[in-house]
């Protein structure tokens with residue numbers, strides 16, 4: 246099993262949570278299976294489409310060359326994702342951000358946007 250940094254595991258947990266919220270809200274009818282995050286970060290129940298997106302996001306995060314220079318992906322994901330995935334992550338963030346806000350999960354919002 247690959248070891249990852251604390252910051253990587255934090256970011257991966259976060260994007261996993263966002264994708265899960267998005268999937269649960271947007272793909273209600275879809276069949277979801279557990280998607281295992283790397284390095285013991287946990288798993289998320291996702292439809293195949295969201296699982297493949299999250300797989301991509303996780304890979305990008307683990308490959309990020311700016312590790313030492315940045316506190317989190319929030320500042321650089323625009324440079325990191327390919328166009329279609331970038332559009333998708335923006336949609337997911339907007340959707341799940343609103344949902345989590347309504348549920349009072351400000352800890353997630355706080356971590357991500359500030």
Ligand SMILES: [Zn+2]
Nearest residue numbers: 268272292295
């Ligand atoms: Zn989904």
